[in-house]
Amino acid sequence: MPEVVFLHPDLGIGGAERAVIDAALALKSKGHSVHFVTAHHDKSHCFQETKDGTLTVTSVGDWLPRHIFGHAHALCAYIRMIYAAIFLVFFSSLKFDVVFCDQISACIPVLRWSRAKILFYCHFPDMLLTARHTFLKKIYRAPIDWLEEKTTGMADCILVNSQFTAKIFKETFRSLHDVSPTVLYPIPDFSSFNLPSDPIDVDLIPTGTSTVFLSINRYERKKNLGLAISAFAKLKKQLPVSKKIHLIMAGGYDDRVLENKEHYLELNRLAQQLDVKESVTFLRSFTDSQKRMLLNHSTCLLYTPDREHFGIVPIEAMYMKCPVIAVKSGGPLETVVDGDTGYLCEQEPDSFAEAMKKFVDDVSLKDRLGKAGRKRVEEKFSFNAFTKQLNETVHNLLR
Template sequence: MARVVFLHPDLGIGGAERLVVDAAVALKSRGCGVQIWTAHYDPTHCFSETLDPDLPVVCVGDWLPTSVCGYLHALCAYLRMIYVALYLVFFSGVEYDVIFCDQVSVCIPVLRLSRRRKKVLFYCHFPDQLLTQRKSALTKLYRAPIDWLEERTTGMADMILVNSQFTAGVFRETFLSLGSVQTDVLYPSLNTLTFDRPPAEAQGLGGLLPEGTTTLFLSLNRYERKKNLGLALDALAALTNRLPSGQRAGIHLVVAGGYDDRVAENVQHYSELKELAARLGVEHCVTFLRSPSDEIKVALLRGSAAVLYTPSREHFGIVPVEAMYCCCPVIAVNSGGPLESVEDGETGFLCEPNADDFSQAMNRLVREPHLRGHMGQAGRRRVQDKFSLQAFSDQLHGYILRLTP
């Protein structure tokens, strides 16, 4: 039985965390011993699976800063993960065969310091250096050694997996010195247990939406500027201008997503979006939700005419897969991961990232409601065929076996 330890920087409720939790659950179901180690874990802000005592979560190093006066986030993340790795290797006494780490690769050389060298599997969601804007010479100078470390330490892993063909291409373009390194694609899966539970009356949408709502659209993403959530509000405003007043009254948008009071950008962007809705004159038909429960999220997906997925060049994005499994069409930007998950015209629409294109797609679903059922069923079949937990589990377990002869 392989013993696998997962190392992850912050075990919150984002897409990367969803993958780590699903991977741990998948390997546990195959008989592997599994632990998750992290620098931050809050039982009140986590995925429900991590509350299972049979899936141990170990949190060390949370006393270390996440930033210095609002700056140096990347450096602090590196130091926190180095601390977690050092604690695991030298002080924990934990026996393991494989380390599965993601997001922060700088801990890999630390893991090699173990007396009996263990195998390291690194999962690349997206090169970290591409997630930071370089607007000043000072930022470029600060990031230069961090970027160099990211590339060098990523190449030290025994196996590298990526989340999509799109990310595989970006990986090769970004890490030029790793051109000869093999990267395999392991698509994120969907743990359907949460979505298959019968809806509880208390967790329906009663009281959440205004009376008279006939068509619900949903934006589901973290409150981060790079997710381009403002596009959903712009599209809603454009849609209401297209529709006659009789149809316009029943349109409603829910903007829901991960929110953490510790993250300044979450707090700021939440306020920015509410101000944008007011400027566009659509605040009366928008509901903002912060970190909704799994039950509320599933109820929203089941009750929506479409999910509006607004990030551009998203490396994969689990939200479209969740929506399709719930028989909800997806309107997404035609770049990045959605090109591999969404079938344009079959399970949803792939659009240019502008309000006009998005509103046209929304308008079709309003005027042709039969499309929702057709696209919803096609989407569910696509998830079952391509993104099932069984397929993910089989593939991941195969990689672990290759690392533990």
């Protein structure tokens, strides 16, 4: 069977990391040999499969800087990924037929020195993820943006995570007009979700709470998490004091990332200003069992990012029969069916609060929409279909 190496910049606990881990599990289930090479892997801050031996990981180049005095994060990330590729091709003893790389394409010219086929998974064009407010920033990003487009086109196969990303790919990489990326939805392995759920944790969900709203996302400003708190505050003002509602803000958090620390404090201050601090629980990172418990016992999920590339969390929530309220843009347009598995709203507190109130007024809504969500995931977003498509892609590459 083919041997596949996954080359990833930072094997933490984000959505991109979950996607490549599930891809590795999918190929491993088909008999492929899989191995991760990454610039950073902290066993105290990673997914279970990368620390319990399910997936083997080699970390190289973590001594290289992540930034230069708080700047040049992209340049440093590119250097770290290129260094990892140099190690893989010229110095490692690993055998590989296919390299699955994602997020940073700058390593592809190095990988082409090997005989392996190169599969690049584009979560979203990196050049669109950074603002260019100053002339110096534009000058700094120009060669990086050029390199991203040029090297992306050097992959033997390009996959994207949604129809939305495929459209953005074509609009952004103008020189790759003859390249048509294939959509491979990053569907998680739901086997862990089938395990028995833990009892309600009263430290997270207070006793007597009638309606529980849940947000799961990294503590990053682009995730628009303030929308969930603002909408919750508006809803709370509309309800009598006897209605006990609660909001749980569960987010990926990394002490090394300054934005995580800053935004966590910003959201706490927002909850204080809106006078809902006592009704909001902030959870920094969480275990798999906590995630199952939260999805199982929450009334619905609030998914706030605008123009999200795909969004794995809504899929996980629907599988757990937890309806989703999401911003009406990007990936959720492909996953959430408005009025059937949840609600698609404008990214405004009033719009979200209106949808949230439906679950307070009608206690049967969670069950009805939850069952429809589970059915949609099983029919449209199965891990078996994801595994089959990825396995065929690898075999077609080698032919």
